[in-house]
Amino acid sequence: MSNIQKDKLFQSVREIVLEARKNVYRSSNTILLKMYWEIGRLIVDDEQKGASRAEYGKSVLKNLARQLTLEFGKGYDERNLNNMRAFYNSFQIWNAVRTELSWTHYRTLLKVENEQARQWYINEAIQQAWSARALERQIGVLYYERLLATQAKQQ
Numbered sequence: 001m002s003n004i005q006k007d008k009l010f011q012s013v014r015e016i017v018l019e020a021r022k023n024v025y026r027s028s029n030t031i032l033l034k035m036y037w038e039i040g041r042l043i044v045d046d047e048q049k050g051a052s053r054a055e056y057g058k059s060v061l062k063n064l065a066r067q068l069t070l071e072f073g074k075g076y077d078e079r080n081l082n083n084m085r086a087f088y089n090s091f092q093i094w095n096a097v098r099t100e101l102s103w104t105h106y107r108t109l110l111k112v113e114n115e116q117a118r119q120w121y122i123n124e125a126i127q128q129a130w131s132a133r134a135l136e137r138q139i140g141v142l143y144y145e146r147l148l149a150t151q152a153k154q155q
Contacts, residue, residue, distance in 0.1 A: 026099070029099060029102055029103075030099040032103060033097055033099055033103060033106070034094070034097075036083075036084045036087055036103060037084075037087060037088055037091065037094060037097060039081070039084045039088075040084035040085045040086070040087045040088025040089070041088045043061070043064075043081060043084065043085045043088070044085055044088050044089060046060070047060075047085075061078050061081050061082065062078055064076075064081060065077050065078040065080075065081055068081075083107050083110065086110045087106055087107075087110065090109075090110060090118070091106075098122055098126060100126045101122065101125060101126065102132060104132035105125060105132045105135055108132060108135050108136045108139060109121060109122060109135070109139075111139065112139060117144045117145070120144050121135060121138065121139060121143075121144060124138070
């Protein structure tokens with residue numbers, strides 16, 4: 001087998017491995033987002049059965065976090081459960097969740113209160129392939145707001 005044939009074989013196998021890795025990442029990311037969304041939905045459903053927000057946050061989430069952490073390890077602390085609840089509250093329709101973005105992207109997006117701005121950041125993050133860190137930086141420098149201000153000046 002010549003070097004050219006070996007290189008072609010390597011490149012073909014490499015492409016298969018890279019594509020499989022990308023598919024595994026996409027699938028696992030989608031599953032993780034769906035899990036967090038479902039947990040958020042259950043928390044909101046349980047919360048809306050009459051418990052006030054303050055009471056709920058102090059006791060139920062704390063106990064749930066403790067139980068889940070004992071069973072499954074890190075990732076289920078009270079703060080993350082609050083993030084899951086906020087994730088569900090912000091994206092109550094599962095089909096509106098863009099699975100191209102990671103949980104870290106969504107946690108960052110939850111800080112954006114303006115719905116129109118949040119949607120713009122989602123679209124830009126996907127189109128520009130922003131990492132979670134790049135998205136956080138763009139939100140931090142108020143990129144959307146500055147863009148609107150620039151457009152307003154031009155009109």
